[in-house]
Amino acid sequence: MQIPAPFDYVRATTVENALELLARYGPESRVVAGGHSLLPMMKLRLSRPEWLIDINDLYELDFILRDGNKLRVGALTRHTTLLESDEVAGLFPIVRDAERVIADPVVRNRGTIGGSLCQADPAEDLSTVCDVLGAEAVIRGPGGERILSMSEFHRGPYETAVGQDELLCEVRFGIRPRSGSAYEKVERRVGDWAVGAAGAAVTLTADGTVDDAAVGLTALGLDHPLAGAAAVLRGRHPDEELFAEAGRLAAEACNPVADQRGPVDYKRHLADELTQRVLRRACARAAQTQEG
Amino acid sequence: MQISMTVNGSDVTSEIEPRVLLVHYIREVLGLTGTHWGCDTSNCGTCVVLMDGQPVKSCTVLAAMAAGHDIRTVEGLATGGTLDPVQQGFMEEHGLQCGFCTPGMMLTARALLDKNPHPDDAEIRQAISGQICRCTGYATIVRSVQWAAAHPAGPGLDDAPATGHSAGTGLDGTDTAVPDVAAEIEDTEVKA
Numbered sequence: 001m002q003i004p005a006p007f008d009y010v011r012a013t014t015v016e017n018a019l020e021l022l023a024r025y026g027p028e029s030r031v032v033a034g035g036h037s038l039l040p041m042m043k044l045r046l047s048r049p050e051w052l053i054d055i056n057d058l059y060e061l062d063f064i065l066r067d068g069n070k071l072r073v074g075a076l077t078r079h080t081t082l083l084e085s086d087e088v089a090g091l092f093p094i095v096r097d098a099e100r101v102i103a104d105p106v107v108r109n110r111g112t113i114g115g116s117l118c119q120a121d122p123a124e125d126l127s128t129v130c131d132v133l134g135a136e137a138v139i140r141g142p143g144g145e146r147i148l149s150m151s152e153f154h155r156g157p158y159e160t161a162v163g164q165d166e167l168l169c170e171v172r173f174g175i176r177p178r179s180g181s182a183y184e185k186v187e188r189r190v191g192d193w194a195v196g197a198a199g200a201a202v203t204l205t206a207d208g209t210v211d212d213a214a215v216g217l218t219a220l221g222l223d224h225p226l227a228g229a230a231a232v233l234r235g236r237h238p239d240e241e242l243f244a245e246a247g248r249l250a251a252e253a254c255n256p257v258a259d260q261r262g263p264v265d266y267k268r269h270l271a272d273e274l275t276q277r278v279l280r281r282a283c284a285r286a287a288q289t290q291e292g
Numbered sequence: 293m294q295i296s297m298t299v300n301g302s303d304v305t306s307e308i309e310p311r312v313l314l315v316h317y318i319r320e321v322l323g324l325t326g327t328h329w330g331c332d333t334s335n336c337g338t339c340v341v342l343m344d345g346q347p348v349k350s351c352t353v354l355a356a357m358a359a360g361h362d363i364r365t366v367e368g369l370a371t372g373g374t375l376d377p378v379q380q381g382f383m384e385e386h387g388l389q390c391g392f393c394t395p396g397m398m399l400t401a402r403a404l405l406d407k408n409p410h411p412d413d414a415e416i417r418q419a420i421s422g423q424i425c426r427c428t429g430y431a432t433i434v435r436s437v438q439w440a441a442a443h444p445a446g447p448g449l450d451d452a453p454a455t456g457h458s459a460g461t462g463l464d465g466t467d468t469a470v471p472d473v474a475a476e477i478e479d480t481e482v483k484a
């Protein structure tokens with residue numbers, strides 16, 4: 001029987017209250033939302049917080065809201081909600097691609113976008129999604145609110161810029177015309193960690209050439225979006241030759257480790273092939289989109 | 293700490309340790325052993341219960357987190373001695389062999405049919421994809437859920453609060469002793 005070590009539990013009522021509780025209980029307190037990463041870690045004693053601050057009652061952080069040229073998503077938005085949102089799928093089809101393969105349907109009923117980003121597992125799909133979409137993280141703390149780019153937010157595996165006394169409250173996605181995005185994962189079975197995955201976001205010019213592009217990899221040893229992808233793709237017409245070039249770039253840039261999910265050469269092959277597939281699909285979607 | 297929630301339509305209140313998981317609270321404090329405890333890692337899905345109508349893995353929800361919510365277990369499926377169509381479907385189509393995964397499978401099926409009364413086979417397989425059956429190969433489970441979808445009739449399936457046979461009146465507002473969940477682990481110090 002796996003039971004967490006003893007801790008005290010408190011339920012936050014508002015964001016302000018959650019920040020007060022984090023300040024009061026200090027570094028030995030942890031925020032819990034869906035709990036599907038933290039509770040298993042607590043059962044294994046990889047994490048032993050003295051205080052657990054439950055933020056599931058912060059309904060103010062459970063929203064999907066279009067605000068001008070931004071889509072604002074509250075940190076407590078569940079995976080199921082993101083998966084089922086037609087508005088999100090219309091603007092950022094990569095999110096639905098990824099949400100279909102995050103954990104399993106029952107886990108998705110609990111897990112949240114904020115929890116996924118803050119867990120920052122190298123195999124976490126939404127980190128790659130937010131990276132390639134150029135999302136912003138809205139963080140609140142005792143000093144007020146600050147807004148970080150994903151490159152500032154992600155510090156590395158299991159590490160983010162969110163301070164101990166801060167709370168990730170919102171993720172913002174810029175809406176751009178003539179844009180498309182896609183995600184594809186290879187996993188051995190539902191709910192397993194990814195063998196590898198890739199995501200891409202593309203913006204086309206009016207004449208159909210690539211205006212901007214980002215490619216990211218999940219679980220393949222590439223923490224940030226593929227450097228140089230935009231430089232290679234920009235100004236060129238999306239075709240198979242270009243996708244193949246980007247695939248080669250991804251395979252060279254990644255740094256996968258051999259494990260029970262596969263050897264290095266297989267994972268490099270995945271980086272190449274999945275990059276081509278997501279770019280192909282993202283460009284096709286961008287071409288179909290009249291405006292954001 | 294004291295928690296209160298609704299389980300199969302009955303209000304329950306208990307004094308528990310914050311670290312008690314919902315699956316153990318349901319099984320050991322409330323005595324509703326129809327909810328099974330399996331892998332402990334939110335993989336197998338045998339511990340699935342409905343929380344506010346949505347399937348959740350109760351091994352990865354603290355009982356404290358379920359406080360204030362509406363929980364439905366397999367004991368709450370049948371109403372007034374009439375089986376839920378999902379239960380009937382599992383009988384008609386041999387949806388179980390050993391029965392270990394069955395409570396979780398049936399609750400996920402119930403939630404699916406509440407949301408989507410006419411799922412296709414792919415949608416059923418998707419809905420139960422976070423749950424493991426090692427007997428049936430899933431084919432008979434899919435047929436069982438399709439049987440339930442084809443036979444939605446049944447008196448007041450979701451109307452009446454279900455006080456299933458093992459729930460009983462003892463559930464109602466009774467403070468129950470905390471089980472010694474730490475007994476089986478080495479690390480047993482308890483916070484003051």
